[in-house]
Amino acid sequence: MALSRRATIKDTRLLGLCATSFLLATGPIMVQAQESGAAEPVTATATAAADGQTEGQREAAEGARQLAAGEADEPIILNAPKPDARRVYVQDPAHFAAITQQFVIDGSTGQVLGMTDGGFLPQPVTAEDGSFFAQASTVFSRIARGTRTDYIEVFDPETFLPTADIELPKDARFLVGTYQWMNALTPDNKTFLFYQFSPAPSVGVVDLENQQFARMLDVPDCYHIFPASPTVFYMNCRDGSLARVDFSGEEPQVTNTEVFHTEEELLINHPAYSMRVGRLVWPTYTGKIFQMDLTAEAAKFREPIEALTEAERAEGWRPGGWQQTAYHRQSDRIFLLVDQRDEWRHKTASRFVVVLNAATGERLAKFEMGHEIDSINVSQDAEPLLYGLSSGTQTLHVYDAGSGEELRSVNQLGRGPQVLLTHDMES
Amino acid sequence: MNFPTKSRSVLAALMLAAFSGTGAFAADTITVPSEAAVPVAEVPADAIIVNIEKMKYDQPELKVKTGDTVYWINKEVMPHNVAFKKGVVGDEPFKGEMLKKDQAYSITFNEAGSYEYHCTPHPFMRATVIVE
Numbered sequence A: 001m002a003l004s005r006r007a008t009i010k011d012t013r014l015l016g017l018c019a020t021s022f023l024l025a026t027g028p029i030m031v032q033a034q035e036s037g038a039a040e041p042v043t044a045t046a047t048a049a050a051d052g053q054t055e056g057q058r059e060a061a062e063g064a065r066q067l068a069a070g071e072a073d074e075p076i077i078l079n080a081p082k083p084d085a086r087r088v089y090v091q092d093p094a095h096f097a098a099i100t101q102q103f104v105i106d107g108s109t110g111q112v113l114g115m116t117d118g119g120f121l122p123q124p125v126t127a128e129d130g131s132f133f134a135q136a137s138t139v140f141s142r143i144a145r146g147t148r149t150d151y152i153e154v155f156d157p158e159t160f161l162p163t164a165d166i167e168l169p170k171d172a173r174f175l176v177g178t179y180q181w182m183n184a185l186t187p188d189n190k191t192f193l194f195y196q197f198s199p200a201p202s203v204g205v206v207d208l209e210n211q212q213f214a215r216m217l218d219v220p221d222c223y224h225i226f227p228a229s230p231t232v233f234y235m236n237c238r239d240g241s242l243a244r245v246d247f248s249g250e251e252p253q254v255t256n257t258e259v260f261h262t263e264e265e266l267l268i269n270h271p272a273y274s275m276r277v278g279r280l281v282w283p284t285y286t287g288k289i290f291q292m293d294l295t296a297e298a299a300k301f302r303e304p305i306e307a308l309t310e311a312e313r314a315e316g317w318r319p320g321g322w323q324q325t326a327y328h329r330q331s332d333r334i335f336l337l338v339d340q341r342d343e344w345r346h347k348t349a350s351r352f353v354v355v356l357n358a359a360t361g362e363r364l365a366k367f368e369m370g371h372e373i374d375s376i377n378v379s380q381d382a383e384p385l386l387y388g389l390s391s392g393t394q395t396l397h398v399y400d401a402g403s404g405e406e407l408r409s410v411n412q413l414g415r416g417p418q419v420l421l422t423h424d425m426e427s
Numbered sequence B: 001m002n003f004p005t006k007s008r009s010v011l012a013a014l015m016l017a018a019f020s021g022t023g024a025f026a027a028d029t030i031t032v033p034s035e036a037a038v039p040v041a042e043v044p045a046d047a048i049i050v051n052i053e054k055m056k057y058d059q060p061e062l063k064v065k066t067g068d069t070v071y072w073i074n075k076e077v078m079p080h081n082v083a084f085k086k087g088v089v090g091d092e093p094f095k096g097e098m099l100k101k102d103q104a105y106s107i108t109f110n111e112a113g114s115y116e117y118h119c120t121p122h123p124f125m126r127a128t129v130i131v132e
């Protein structure tokens, strides 16, 4: 079996990966590998690397070549390659199952690089600079009952070994369908912030540097967490304003912005937020998009834009799905999942993505995705990939974000994958 | 399933109720005359009442005397309750039964103090009983 030369021996945890990618290969591959191996063993690797070969085919050919060359099989633990802007994390809440999984994928090749286990409705986060990823998770002493433990887990991005395990106070986590921004890292990656719904709205502060829970902050009736500095974050409040929370002092200082939307304008649970530039992109059920620029000092509101034309809205076009919004920082583009649907089917999958100039609201493209897509995100490099995730088929579809052309797909991603995270590490 | 969040005073009240048929138990911060919600028709005519409607308790700050019993009446179909965070009426949090429309729930306040409460599924619904 082919193993990467950069691999190092750690423990047995990642051994299964190699077998997994090998098994994903389909029937005829072995024949092809044997043929090329038998006919031309020296050039087998080059042949396998040619376009049109699957990863399973490439590995089969490489394995055949090694066998033919008399190389011994040395089973080892692989490391994942260093994180890059095209790495994508696929979180699978598994329809509220007691345990869950996250798949870490190279968007450039569509290869699963590794996996992490989680408990009940874990909330994943990724450091923008690629230095680590983490999750807030929940386990019970008897699978789904018994003593409950909430905790934060930090992972090394190459070995995937946990580097921190920080216990949270009793029942501190908000157990809810996974919303990307219900938890967040501060921009300096030193603090993990998580939301608590009951008995009262509050935000938990976890000190990642010293690997300990710090305190709960009392906040108004507001939801989600959008950090703008190491000690300032914003939330969206029931009254229609944003709250700015400064927790540099002993008592959190809370100030509210103006009310920026009416009670009839329903903001979805999945806004896009670029922490690198502080841009918050927040669609409503109808596709009206509010944008704010968040700094440590204040929130600046932009003129709202409409993602859908008047004609489209008249024909029943509306946003819908789970993670419906993506924002590409460098090109200042907004991506939104849309389709024709009833007003109250806002969580069903969509088959189209509209692309907008965030500055002008101008429509740049409307892609037909070719699949029932529930969640989208984009890589933050200069030639971004558009990720489209189908919970129903447990498949990640990878598109060129410029043309909308589907490049590749990754299947068998758990039971009901829903959330896509990346690293914004390309300057 | 309420057991993990019941305050000791309620458990005590329940036990007393089981043995003597009365919920009175004056030694605790609060006493709950009936653990279950009761029909609004059973609320005494001269009762101190907090109505719940349109996602609000109609008296954000209610002042009563030590020993007074306060009745909460839900006037709408949206279920609501009365709950205290831990440390307010005892070491453990307290969670009252959910009230459907036209149901009532009462609590007797045995000690002076300020008692902030909220609705369990609606944490933004908050109010205070001040006992003098």
Ligand SMILES: [Cu+2]
Residues within 6 Å of the ligand: B055, B079, B080, B081, B119, B120, B121, B122, B125
């Ligand atoms: Cu309520």
